[in-house]
Amino acid sequence: MMSEARMRTVDYNLYYGSFRALRDVNVNIPVNRITAIIGPSGCGKSSLLRSFNRMNELIPGVRTTGEVFLDGENIFCKDVVELRKKIGMVFQRPNPFPKSVYDNVAYGPRIHGIRDRTILAEIVETSLKSAALWDEVKDDLGKSGLALSGGQQQRLCIARALAIEPEVILMDEPASALDPVATLKIEELMEKLKQKYTIVIVTHNMQQAARVSDFTTFMLTDEQRSGNMIEFGQTTDIFTNPEDSRTEDYISGRFG
Amino acid sequence: MARLSSPPRVTSRSTERGRPAKVTGKQRVESVVKYIFLFSALMSILIVVMIGIFTFREAIPAFREIGIIKLLTGTVWRPGQGQYGILAMIAGSGLVTLGAVIIGVPLALGCAIFLSEIAPPAVRSIVRPSIELLAGIPSVVYGLFGMVVIVPLVRNIDVPGNTGFGLLSASIVLAVMILPTISSVSEYAIRSVPKRFREGSLAMGATKWETLTNVILPGAKSGIMSAIILGLGRALGETIAMIMVIGNSVIIPFAASDNPLSIFLSRARTLTGNIAVEINYATGLHESALFATGVVLFALIMIMNSSARILIGRRKWEKK
Numbered sequence: 001m002m003s004e005a006r007m008r009t010v011d012y013n014l015y016y017g018s019f020r021a022l023r024d025v026n027v028n029i030p031v032n033r034i035t036a037i038i039g040p041s042g043c044g045k046s047s048l049l050r051s052f053n054r055m056n057e058l059i060p061g062v063r064t065t066g067e068v069f070l071d072g073e074n075i076f077c078k079d080v081v082e083l084r085k086k087i088g089m090v091f092q093r094p095n096p097f098p099k100s101v102y103d104n105v106a107y108g109p110r111i112h113g114i115r116d117r118t119i120l121a122e123i124v125e126t127s128l129k130s131a132a133l134w135d136e137v138k139d140d141l142g143k144s145g146l147a148l149s150g151g152q153q154q155r156l157c158i159a160r161a162l163a164i165e166p167e168v169i170l171m172d173e174p175a176s177a178l179d180p181v182a183t184l185k186i187e188e189l190m191e192k193l194k195q196k197y198t199i200v201i202v203t204h205n206m207q208q209a210a211r212v213s214d215f216t217t218f219m220l221t222d223e224q225r226s227g228n229m230i231e232f233g234q235t236t237d238i239f240t241n242p243e244d245s246r247t248e249d250y251i252s253g254r255f256g
Numbered sequence: 257m258a259r260l261s262s263p264p265r266v267t268s269r270s271t272e273r274g275r276p277a278k279v280t281g282k283q284r285v286e287s288v289v290k291y292i293f294l295f296s297a298l299m300s301i302l303i304v305v306m307i308g309i310f311t312f313r314e315a316i317p318a319f320r321e322i323g324i325i326k327l328l329t330g331t332v333w334r335p336g337q338g339q340y341g342i343l344a345m346i347a348g349s350g351l352v353t354l355g356a357v358i359i360g361v362p363l364a365l366g367c368a369i370f371l372s373e374i375a376p377p378a379v380r381s382i383v384r385p386s387i388e389l390l391a392g393i394p395s396v397v398y399g400l401f402g403m404v405v406i407v408p409l410v411r412n413i414d415v416p417g418n419t420g421f422g423l424l425s426a427s428i429v430l431a432v433m434i435l436p437t438i439s440s441v442s443e444y445a446i447r448s449v450p451k452r453f454r455e456g457s458l459a460m461g462a463t464k465w466e467t468l469t470n471v472i473l474p475g476a477k478s479g480i481m482s483a484i485i486l487g488l489g490r491a492l493g494e495t496i497a498m499i500m501v502i503g504n505s506v507i508i509p510f511a512a513s514d515n516p517l518s519i520f521l522s523r524a525r526t527l528t529g530n531i532a533v534e535i536n537y538a539t540g541l542h543e544s545a546l547f548a549t550g551v552v553l554f555a556l557i558m559i560m561n562s563s564a565r566i567l568i569g570r571r572k573w574e575k576k
Contacts, residue, residue, distance in 0.1 A: 055459060084461035091459075095452035098475050108460040111470065157456070164460060 006031040006168060006198040007052055012066035014047055014056060021047045023226040024066070027217055029168070034190055034199045036213035036235065038206060040250070043219040044227020045202040049170050052200065053087040054080050070168070085112060088161030092173040094153035096145030096160070101128075101137050104145040104156055108164035123163050131159035132189050151182025158189065162197075169193065171201040175208065187212050206251065210239050218247045311554060314547035321541060327548055333506045335534070335542040342549055344508045348423070348524030349556075351509055352502065353491045355427025355520055356434055360491075361484055363431065364438035368480075371439070372446040373468060384443075391436035399500030402429040407501055415513045415521050421503035424520040429497055434487035441486055445479020446472060485564035489557055495528035504529055527553045 007029035014022040022044045029035050029052075037045045050056045051068060054075065068075045075083050085108075096104050105124040114120055124141070128134040133155040137143065145156050154174060161169055171190075175183040190199055190212050203209050209216055216238040218231045231238060231247045242248045318327065322340050330341015367387055371380055406428050411420030449472050457467040473480070503523030511519040525533075531546045538546055 053459060055455065058455070058458065081461045081463060084459055089456075089459035091452060091455065093452055095450075095456040097453055097456065097471055107457070107462075107470070111460065111462045111466050160456075160460070 004031050005029060006071065007200075008069045009048075009051070010067040010069070012051065012068055013064060014044070014051060015063040016059065017061040020224065020226040022051070023222065023224075023228050025227070025229045027229055027232055029198060029200055030215055031198050032194055032196070033214040034194050034201060034212055035215040035217065036209035037200065037202045037217045037219060038204075038209045038250075039219035039227075039230075040221075041204070042225070043221050045219055046172055047227065048217075048219070049172055049200060049202045052168065052170055053084050053089055055089070085164050086166050087168045087170060088164060088166035090154070090157050090161055090169065090171045090174045093177050094150055094157050096148070096153050096156050098144065098146055100142045101145050101148070101156060102141040105159050105163050107160060112164060127159040127163040128156075130162050130193070131155045132185065132192075133159055149182070151178050151185055154178060154182070154186060155189065158186075158193075162193075166197065168198045168200065171199065173202055173204060176204060183208075206239075210235060218242075218244075218250065220246055220250070308554060311547055311550045315544055315551045317541060318544035318548040322545065322548075327545070328552070331508055333530075335538070335545065338541070340541070340545040340548075342527065342530065342545075342552065344506050345525050345527045345530045345549065346552065347508050348502070349492060349526040349528070349553075351423050351520070351524065352426045352430060352498065352526060353488060355423055356430035356491045357484070357488065359427055360431030360434045360487065361438060364435045364483075364487070365442055365480070367435065367439040368442035368446055368483075369468065372443045373464070373472070384440075387436050387439055389436075390432065391440075395433065395494060395497040396500070398429050398433055399497035402426070402497060402501040410521070413521060415515075415518045417512050418521045419503070419523070421501060422521050422523045423502065423509055426498050426502040426524075426526075427520065429501055430491050430494060433494060433497065434490050437490055438483045438487040441483035442476070442480045445476040445483065448479065449475040481564060485560060488560055492553065492557055492560070493528060495526070495532050498526045499529045499532060502526060502529065504533060506530075527556075 005028040009025050009027050012022060012025045013020060025048060027048070037048060039045055047056060051064070052070075052075075056062045056064075057080070064076070070078075070083070070086065097107060099107070102124055105127050106120050109120060109123050114123070125134065125138075128137060133152060136152060137148070137156075145153065148156060154177075158169075158174075175186045178186065187208065190201070193199060194214075201209075201213065213235045216233065216235045217229055218238060219227050220230045222228050231242060231244045233243075238247060239251055242251060318340065322330075327340060327342060328346070329343055330339065331343050332339045332341050333344060367383075371384055371387075375383060402425055406425045407420035409420075410422070410425045410428075411418060413424075453471050453475055454467055457471045458464075462470065502525065504525045505523040506525050507523065509519050509522035509524045511517070512521060527549050531549050535543070535546050
């Protein structure tokens with residue numbers, strides 16, 4: 001039932017100063033599957049997601065204990081630049097740079113040393129195609145990324161993440177700022193992308209988690225307001241036959 | 257009335273009957289407040305226009321009797337003999353401003369980047385107030401500092417005729433004077449680049465430095481441009497500190513050695529200095545010519561501001 005894990009946390013704890021945001025999290029992220037992290041606001045979903053590419057470290061006073069592994073390697077022993085090359089991220093609010101569509105997608109490859117114009121052009125095209133945006137922008141790649149619609153901007157951000165050929169894509173509520181049609185497009189895209197990539201998505205929207213994900217992690221805060229992982233399993237099990245009564249309460253909408 | 261039916265209906269009905277909608281007390285306050293602010297805005301425009309008009313009016317005799325072309329291109333300023341050419345002063349002001357920008361802008365941008373990106377909060381809380389303090393020092397004090405510190409240092413450069421007083425000393429003093437303006441406005445511009453751009457770049461595996469040069473600075477470009485323009489305006493308008501260190505000779509700055517850069521060791525006079533030095537005893541056409549100098553200064557600053565605005569406007573798409 002369980003496929004091989006691309007990422008894994010072992011007794012992982014995260015502290016913001018003296019506040020313990022995550023308590024003893026043990027989670028597996030299976031290869032080429034979509035794993036959803038669900039739970040009520042403030043339960044540490046985003047903190048966990050941002051642990052996978054060490055974005056938490058941007059916040060002063062952050063401390064962690066325990067391990068996080070990518071392909072069996074401890075990410076805290078790796079160079080953070082190398083790590084982030086392997087793990088792309090898509091944010092809640094689309095954040096294309098104030099540059100052209102082309103330069104947005106070429107941004108990653110360029111900073112990682114690719115200068116050759118034909119190679120760059122190729123990367124831009126394949127990335128935009130993979131992100132299902134190519135047909136809409138191919139006639140004017142010089143247009144500002146910020147001139148696109150919200151849904152297009154988010155797909156541009158996905159293309160930008162794909163351009164560095166990551167193994168994992170982290171998505172932090174990627175559709176919460178989008179309308180239903182744009183949301184559907186992103187979800188269809190995720191379905192396609194999982195053939196090549198391992199995807200982790202944080203979502204507030206339980207229908208979305210049920211629709212798109214193969215595995216689901218349910219998180220909840222304890223009495224100290226720290227985030228705990230309550231249950232992890234195949235999405236169908238979590239949604240139809242949860243083991244923990246708290247999961248069932250949340251799924252059935254009794255709180256949260 | 258509003259409680260009985262929905263407000264939009266009331267309005268449309270009353271307009272249909274040609275009766276204005278009833279003005280409530282709240283609306284009256286709203287419109288009074290609006291006019292107070294409108295008045296403040298108009299007042300500042302009015303003041304600018306008045307200054308322009310009166311300066312220009314006093315300058316008319318000079319423009320008429322000397323001629324604009326002769327005034328602007330004349331290289332000799334000898335009021336006693338009726339020669340009124342301010343080209344030397346235009347060159348002096350231009351060169352000293354250029355020098356101040358060359359020295360001051362990199363320094364100010366360095367400060368801004370340090371404060372916004374690098375300095376830990378404790379260091380920032382010491383450095384930022386010190387830089388801001390620079391803005392509060394009276395310019396005559398900068399002049400004194402220039403005379404006792406900068407001028408003797410510059411005097412050490414071995415070029416014939418170098419007294420220390422001249423464009424270089426003035427540029428250095430001016431660079432320090434415009435530093436706080438450029439630095440604080442640029443820092444604000446850098447800080448207002450949305451955090452999500454920074455995160456997006458870092459998440460791609462970019463280093464802090466790559467993020468700064470590729471995303472943050474381009475994003476803050478228009479703000480940094482206006483910071484530099486503000487600094488330029490201040491540089492062009494500075495008077496007393498310039499009088500104290502620039503030497504005040506009415507000559508077109510020249511290079512005294514083979515090195516063309518030695519032009520900056522030349523003595524010079526600024527447009528502002530020209531007015532301040534002579535206005536106390538000037539009469540008649542001489543006085544009018546000084547007002548004409550003021551008009552030229554006024555025009556220069558207006559040209560600079562509007563060209564800056566055009567420059568920033570062209571890049572507007574970036575800010576969308």
